[in-house]
Amino acid sequence: MAATTESVRADAAEAPLLNKTNLIAGFMLYLVFYSFIRWYEGVYGWSAGLDSFAPEFETYWMNMLYIELVLEVIISAALWGYIWKSRDRKVMSITPREELRRHFTHWTWLVMYGWAIYWGASYFTEQDGTWHQTIVRDTDFTPSHIIEFYLSYPIYIITGVSAFLYAKTRLPTYNEGLHLMYLVAVIGPFMILPNVGLNEWGHTFWFMEELFVAPLHYGFVFFGWAALAIMGVVNTEVMAITKLLKKDLA
């Protein structure tokens, strides 16, 4: 009896199952950051982004590219390194409640991954269409590419790999091996970034003009399909959470 009282006391002080502040803060972080990016594009796309041989292009766009690449390497190394270093070595012995809490944290990561995929694959990718149909492409590093390929794609890659690492290091569900669809859901969209190589090669050799449905772009399409692997992740998660809730839901 005494033990029960103690655990109830402990619960009163323990962290909530879902940390809503983190969820909202994460959501807002992407929203505010990308709103700033959109503002930057609106202003400096027109004033400094049309002629890649102009000095202002170097100032406002190439420097942007260098800064973001450096930051992405630092942030991904720090974040992934931290998640891995602080991994739970006794992941199989956590309490069901702690497991449930971690599923919520994991889902906070997955919500961010979905959110980041939206910005990268939908918002900035179609935006690239309107920019390249409007201007004359005179470099591989156009303002819309500097944002789309080298900012929004790395951001969802960083987010996706973080979610994967979190699941792998903290959830018993993922202890039995590597989840195939999780790998596809993270590596597939990641492959869109190397596929930029094909895109730029093709645009340099043949197409200065923008035809979105050109077969040259099908590499992006193929890897975009991998986003569907989120379904496999959802299924596994639903099964795992069902195990935790089943007898209480019945």
Added chain:
Amino acid sequence: MSASQSAVRSRAEAVAVSRTFDWMILFTLFTAVLGGYHIHYMLTGGDWDFWSDWKDRRLWVTVAPIVSITFPAAVQAMLWYRYRLPVGATICVLALLLGEWINRYMNFWGWTYFPVNFCFPSNLMPGAIVLDVILMLGGSMTLTAVVGGLAWGLLFYPGNWPIIAPLHVPVEYNGMMFTLADLQGYHYVRTGTPEYIRMVEKGTLRTFGKDVAPVSAFFSGFVSVIIYFLWHFFGKWFNKTDFISGENV
């Protein structure tokens, strides 16, 4: 870990937790599908979708349904077969249209100043609702593919006609006849997109005279049936919950 311990304190908490997961899952599914579907659709049928002067009676009608039935088929393979939720196609189309509209408004209009009446997306909603309802009523992949796939193709053009018809009114301009949509393409300069890139009204279709849209829609529906089957099985594969060992990676 003690098996007897419970993750939740009460049934009420279990219900609340389950519901919270519903929303988080729905959000992630919606946005991830939005990203994948949008990148797929914009790069396989995007130019027809971007501009009113690409929305013709032949290629747009043929291409758009064929390339857009893909993700709905795959997501139905998840939501219906695992959760009995007949909303797979509707979720895909809601997601895609939201992504498209945000972008057309914020970027096509907001960044590069093309009027919205020139760069609005195609309407895929009628086909999506019918596809979901057929799956719900029949519960059959084959029936959904054959009847739903055909409906997907056939509903596309009439579902869009009220939106594009005003832009197909003819106008005389400097001694030539245009539709208003053609004139939009001519007036609102797309520097990086010369006219010859436009794939519209190709081929003669001489036997059918002016009624080419129904023929194109019928053909599109036929191919949509096949694509539905294919993507249903893609969807099944993407639904796998298998683990593999590190040695296989």
Added chain:
Amino acid sequence: MKIIKDKVAKLSFVALLITMTAAIFYTPTASAHGEKSQAAFMRMRTIHWFDLNWSKDEVAINETMTISGKFHVFAGWPETVDKPEVAFLNIGIPGPVFIRAGSWIGDQLVPRSVSLELGETYTFKVLLKARRPGDWHVHTMLNVEGGGPIIGPGKWVTITGSMGQFVNPLVTLTGDTIDLEDYALDNIYFWHALWYAIGLAWLVFWAKRPMFIPRHIAVSSGKADTLISAGDKKVGIAFALGTMVLVAGSMASTNEKYPVTTPLQAGLMRGMVPIDMPATSVVVKVEDATYRVPGRAMQMTLTITNNGDSAVRLGEFMTASVRFLDADVLEDESGYPDDLLAEEGLTSSDNSPLAPGETRTVNVTASDAAWEVYRLADLIYDPDSRFAGLLFFFDEDGNRQMVMVDAPLIPSFI
């Protein structure tokens, strides 16, 4: 504390909206276009633009201006670029800052792609109507299928006023007067909003009940059939039937409202009529040509024969839109863009009048920073190291003759 938090949240949201709106309505000074990126040989050996005129430097919203002139389709067209059998007379502006109110090759309106012949010269005119305020670089431009955009010279034009005042009125063949700028916009919003609402209603109908975990429990324990009730099926049928009725009904009412519609107009336009250039009586043979990298100068040894009946002098060498003039012979009065004009850039070892019947070999130098600024010097890195351009000769009465040159080029690095 909570009130403060709410306020901060509210204010940040307002700030966000303001920022995004500000970005949308920001009036910029645009930078130039990407013409310098194009390989030098492509600019030198494809389309030569000349006798250009930009009718205005400054226009108000809704006012028009024209760019007119001639372009010569070079006979020595490079093998790496497809021939202009399918080409489009475009205009190099950053999107729809102007609308293209008209464009002509000769007397023919060219809203669609055209077929051009190598070696011919065409007149052209583009009529632009100002739409969005700002300083814009306005280029002539021709797109060639398989070759890409070929950008001609550009000049800064200022548009004044406010974009909100822009109108684009038209009278349709059915007799209606419309403004194409926002024509049918409400109709587009209405139908999309309606269909989106219907789709959303269908989703909400299912999302109102528990979705994933309880339904998974039911399906995996063999009770999947209990998840769809007879009521659900009725609602589903109502949605599907409603959808089909709405599609059919809206199609019928649209056909009633717009009884006259036509298909999109497309197809290649052939038969562009070139102009007859005055017959040339001057023959030029390029003996050799070098580009001196340190001196930013191209030197040609030319053997010029005058077969005409009046004495001529070399006045201009034009390549890739850069004009090198001999100030003694020719002065530009057309307001050609400064950065593309080397007013004293052409020097000749002997540019005294070449009498009829006379042949003379001269060293001609075309020098200007434009070789570097416009990256024409990169010619020496091209896979097909040739140069090409137009030479203009003038007689005492000011009559002009145009002669093409096209020859190998040897770089000199010392």
